Amino acid sequence: MDLNFAPEDVAFREQVRTFIAENYPEHLRGKNRRAGLEKDDFLAWHRILHKQGWVAPSWPKEYGGTGWTVTQKYIWGEECATAEVLPVLPFGVNMLGPVIYTFASEDQKKHYLPRILSGEDWWCQGYSEPGSGSDLASLRTKAVRDGDHYIVNGSKTWTTLAQHADWIFCLVKTNTEVKAQEGISFLLMDIKTPGITVRPIITMDGSHEVNEVFLEDVKVPVENLVGEENKGWTYAKFLLGHERSGIAGVAGSKRQVEKLKTIAGSERSGTGTLMEDTDFARKVAELEVDLLALEFTELRTLASESAGKGPGPEASLLKVKGTEVQQRLTDMTLEAVGYYGFPFVNGPNVEGSNIFPVGPDYATQAGPTYFNHRKASIYGGSNEIQRNIMAKMVLGL
Amino acid sequence: MDLNFAPEDVAFREQVRTFIAENYPEHLRGKNRRAGLEKDDFLAWHRILHKQGWVAPSWPKEYGGTGWTVTQKYIWGEECATAEVLPVLPFGVNMLGPVIYTFASEDQKKHYLPRILSGEDWWCQGYSEPGSGSDLASLRTKAVRDGDHYIVNGSKTWTTLAQHADWIFCLVKTNTEVKAQEGISFLLMDIKTPGITVRPIITMDGSHEVNEVFLEDVKVPVENLVGEENKGWTYAKFLLGHERSGIAGVAGSKRQVEKLKTIAGSERSGTGTLMEDTDFARKVAELEVDLLALEFTELRTLASESAGKGPGPEASLLKVKGTEVQQRLTDMTLEAVGYYGFPFVNGPNVEGSNIFPVGPDYATQAGPTYFNHRKASIYGGSNEIQRNIMAKMVLGL
Amino acid sequence: MDFSFTEEQTLLRNTVQRFVQDNYELEARQKIVNSEEGFSRDYWQQLAELGLFMAPFSEELGGMGGSQIETMIIMEEFGRGLVVEPYVPTVVLAGGLLREAGSQAQKDELLPSIIGGETIFAVAYAEPQGRYNLADITTRAEKDGSDFRLNGHKAVVLGAPWANKLIISARTSGGQRDDSGITLFIVDKNTDGVSSRDYPTIDGSRASEIILENVKVSGDAVIGEVDDGLPLLSKIFDEGIAAICAEASGAMRVLNDTTIEYCKTRKQFGMPIGKFQVLQHRMVDMFMECEQSVSMTYMVNLKLDESDVEREKAASAAKVQIGKSGKFIGQNAVQLHGGMGMTDELNVGHYFKRLTMIDTQFGNVDHHLKRYAALDA
């Protein structure tokens, strides 16, 4: 047992840290997804990483991956979170990519993978439907074969950033006669295909991150089918189980703890600062303790991954505890800013925007961020579902 | 809406307070059930109350009740808890009594009720069995009719204070052909009947409060059947639903809060007392707030009872919140005494016993009391069962 | 000991209930919230005509002889509808200050116009540095003949964009956090030197930063005694707490009902999600939190006229309960609604946001736990 990183890993950390410092676009520093970004803002860092060959660390080297070790990937994730870079959008790189290189035809691989890497195609995910949230297999969007095409009808929801997307990958029902999981196929669609409309969903923080996507008699060429017809559920499950690393968000939360402490150090409480308030300091300490435990749990998972054991259902633990910490952080940040959490300054409501904030800069986003983060325990398999998984898969109940 | 008690209720409170002060036996003051009491200690107050006619406030006046209003009964409960009198044992007065005067024959009423009131018969409860805890209806003790007798075989467990009992009332299976609830009967047995043996169960606090009762070919006269054969489940449910008042234990918990504050005021922490420690003070305040809410929830229930609405499934709320508060109190008391919670001085381990305590007097029982109170969320319908009840009966889920 | 309502009180509740049902369905509410002004002057006038603003005042003050219980009833129903109109700042806070300590002239002039719906008040007590401490005041009021000159910055003044009159706490003597030396002034919002930056709040209401530059105020505008405003402000604050506790109780009930209803109909894995035991127990916990909050709401509203210490303890205890329960119920209502709970399209998020703000309004859980512990020591 040893806590120290190997010298080559230390050198690697130095290398990526320098790279980020020197290459991350100045105008994006400190911004997050909800900062009213343009499409090009989202892609700027993606393109830089593509040039460097670092856009898809999780991919096999032959398809354009980095060939990094588990530890290196972990370090990369940590450094990105610490530097608060906008993460590369996961829909193409982390979700679709692995499905393509694992299950798709050679032609599809040749066509789609490079375009994902370069950022030429912006993908979005068509999984959830209004009627099927946690129960994904109960979907109702239908694709009916008609010559060289499928005719698709239905709707998808919670489609993140679909407003910028070029393509959407969808789960569709191609056989309604068999039980839920068996009649599902995995289909790729150009989002400009007639019959596809994207309707914004405004969430309670006032932001437009997600959408509903309506599919009305959409004609999709059969060559856009990935793998075999009616085998889509296998690919979907593969995708959901894939690339859980970083799911705990430890490095990001550590960064947020520092920010919270800075805020609490500036806020007054009585004759001192809020950080000097014993109640608040205690809550911060409790949070740090939980985060430290989570960090070491993640490191233990990492160690067993390095030893060749794939990430098992223990990943659910990282998701649950990780999101709980993230949510508490937004909660405590809102608490820290006091009455200045009330103002809701609309528009591209961010630090550094041209709208003059009410109260301190750091207070502007406290409320919306708190509201927005309620999704963390809902999306990606709600925390209740994660507990079901652990009960079954880990505890054998 | 008005928080003040009516003048007649104020006078009543004065009357009962004086009565308790003047009549409660000196040698029992401050003692609780686990204080190594003799049978006569348990009965001393019962006998005094019997003389006064106050032993069974919940009974109808015709059978020996007090005729008090709901508010008066509440005041009585409060005053008893505040004075920390040993409660009258509930098995005869609160459990069996109402079943007898509601369902039993005139002969049975005439025979049993006065003996309960006088304390001549000490009753214990034969409900739970080793195999059936929360699932009471799944009991397996059988009674087979044989002429003028039932022959009873089986066993009962968690039988509180059976070591002192003269009689036991039991649920037994008289018909095994029908579904669980339908073949149950309610039987009274003299505990000295051959075939009945009582085995002590020592709980983790080292005390002997509960027992297992074995029934081997026990001959019980048919006249000891209450009500109709195979209708016992009805009586059992009636009993469980009856007399929930005081279930929240508010007055007792208030008394314990005062004690806790006294302890924390004596304990040192740094340069001050533990009560001056902000963390501890905060926890005490949180507890007091929860208790205050519970008190007013109970008062609201009381008001609707006074208005003629029986105590509904909301009683489950009082049980859950009440026991949670009680458990937290024992937890914080143990925390307050620090290292002096470690010593375990066996025997009649109480304040005032002749064993010299290690550390402060008030520390002696902190550990055992904490351990013992874990039962509060298990017995009387576990808090999980109470939540099931509320989900079904109150929320309609 | 009596927890029942009088016939008049039940009538009052029915009146408010009907108003809210008829006029404050989510779509209508959002239309008001997103309008230029952010509230409805028309509704405000209707509420006045329904007699709601006179309900808590004694008959000699032109009211209906009611008390805080009437306010509690009104606020519960407002909470059920997420009503944004400024009843609390105008009727509860300003009305309460005038009732407690207004001069006869002030009462004669202002109470009828509050009751009639003509005057809207906002009360400016907070300052950027002060957090929840009412005594942490740097705004100065300097004597200028028989007048005062006010300078300072009052922060997050709820309802100020709608108000024509402000009540401002300012320091007439003493140091920054001294209890004495604080005076309350009635200031016309259009007085020279009063400027404001108005903005929406996260729960769909409006507030302002108020900047006072050499604002001239007559000595007649002082409420109560010079230098002695704090105890007064403190009492009215507790009445404000009692009012928003009632509002929160109403909001929690709706959230719980909505969530139960949703879980009964929403199906996943072939059955209503309300059949899953974990969600059932969650809703039971939400139910218990709500009941405890209602109890505490009754408690505080019944104890407002007790001694200062008893009143303050009651207010802090209730605020702690409401803060915790509101957060628990709000967060879980969103969670149980899943993705739908995150959208602006259902009412869930709106109730959650209002409950979130109530947790902070008049001081949060930590503040009131500390206050309670200090009073209790």
Added chain:
Amino acid sequence: MDFSFTEEQTLLRNTVQRFVQDNYELEARQKIVNSEEGFSRDYWQQLAELGLFMAPFSEELGGMGGSQIETMIIMEEFGRGLVVEPYVPTVVLAGGLLREAGSQAQKDELLPSIIGGETIFAVAYAEPQGRYNLADITTRAEKDGSDFRLNGHKAVVLGAPWANKLIISARTSGGQRDDSGITLFIVDKNTDGVSSRDYPTIDGSRASEIILENVKVSGDAVIGEVDDGLPLLSKIFDEGIAAICAEASGAMRVLNDTTIEYCKTRKQFGMPIGKFQVLQHRMVDMFMECEQSVSMTYMVNLKLDESDVEREKAASAAKVQIGKSGKFIGQNAVQLHGGMGMTDELNVGHYFKRLTMIDTQFGNVDHHLKRYAALDA
């Protein structure tokens, strides 16, 4: 970055595991606990012979070249078996103090007899007034020629009834809570003036109140420097914390396994109670608490040789985690076992009681949260 164990460490674990399995089944354990002496001298000797007491010491000290990781392994397994023999006071605390600051003569005399199982130590750091503050010392040690005279009352000295030697913290200078002025003495338990009141503890161990009346101790008995015992004690304390964190992890694993097993077999309402979703999620939460505790146990044991601040933060963080998790797991293991969990007949209650005591031992959650926050500021 490496979380794997060496082959030797795995062998060590197997050895301890086998000993515990063969000798420490609940009935056997209770027989030991309820015996006159309350522990087994025979087992103690066996443990010595298995080499457990030499495991954490370097080769030059007569050990096997191990470190705190070896102690961690041993304590995890002891935790699984609820072993009561005084490994922590003797090997971890006393052994650690000698290793860190013992004179050559002390090391030569005492370490072999610790390793061989002949000498049992107890460390008397607590006093009735001091709570968890190691510096809150009123026991005085006054210079008397080259000797010292000790007077005072040391409280709740764990394992003292079994010890032949004590290590005592006493004040040689300074005021009651001063950091400097504390000196550590090795005292033979049968020295004139040492008296003790022995008693069982709630978790089945033994402890004593130690009264010192004019106890004469030679200057050679001082560990480290006069007046400078606190930093030393503080470091060894953190090692003690690391050790009982491992013990707690072992105990939690057993409690979780036992509970899961029980819920799979115990039937109510026609099915195993482990099928009820609420209980499933409870056990998942218990599982997560246990995993987090194991992680923190690794963390603290790996950080014991870092700077004082880092070590102290690590120890406090781990102790907070173990305290909370132990309480959660212990309480819920009892709850899920229902009535059976309340009895002394199953192992559940015994683990719960040990975890309860661990929460307090070396300072409780509140104490360590405060210490962490102070170090972190």
